[in-house]
């Protein structure tokens with residue numbers, strides 16, 4: 001062989017390799033069900049042999065530690081890290097699911113402008129139901145005045161303008177929503 005490169009009989013691929021993965025970005029208010037749904041989707045896809053990774057906003061927040069506050073800049077910092085991680089994993093060929101509040105307009109624009117192969121899924125749930133679920137006790141703390149930074153209670157959680165998917169966790173079970181999402185990967 002002229003250039004000394006050995007061939008193993010594999011067909012030449014014109015496409016990019018590895019083929020980049022997709023990014024499903026789940027956003028919605030606290031207790032809407034982002035983490036629950038994301039974990040379920042990732043588990044189901046892995047069982048089907050689809051390479052997929054989950055990045056959760058809480059994980060990134062935990063990495064920064066208690067120093068990180070809940071102001072706009074701090075929240076944007078979390079989203080920027082998630083965007084970076086999601087792109088890197090997708091470049092390596094993994095499908096990515098992100099579960100993060102992503103409440104601010106600037107954070108949402110950052111996601112739209114910087115994430116490739118992006119699908120935005122709005123995990124929708126009324127504040128009343130979120131406050132009843134409240135697995136982390138955050139609504140309880142906000143109601144008692146212990147915290148005043150809960151978006152959805154202390155300030156409005158604005159629904160995203162044009163999500164690609166609306167995943168209503170009041171109207172549909174985790175089973176139903178996960179099956180709908182998983183089907184979109186399997187058939188694509």
Ligand SMILES: Nc1ncnc2c1ncn2[C@@H]1O[C@H](COP(=O)(O)OP(=O)(O)OP(=O)(O)O)[C@@H](O)[C@H]1O
Pocket residue numbers: 028029030031032033034035036037058099101123133135136168169170172173174177
């Ligand atoms: N259809 C549904 N889909 C997802 N979660 C549901 C659904 N119905 C009820 N739940 C419950 O709602 C709660 C949602 O909690 P979860 O931690 O997933 O929310 P989250 O959106 O990740 O909140 P946070 O922003 O605080 O991380 C869980 O207790 C879950 O069992």
Ligand SMILES: [Mg+2]
Pocket residue numbers: 034035036056058099
């Ligand atoms: Mg969560």
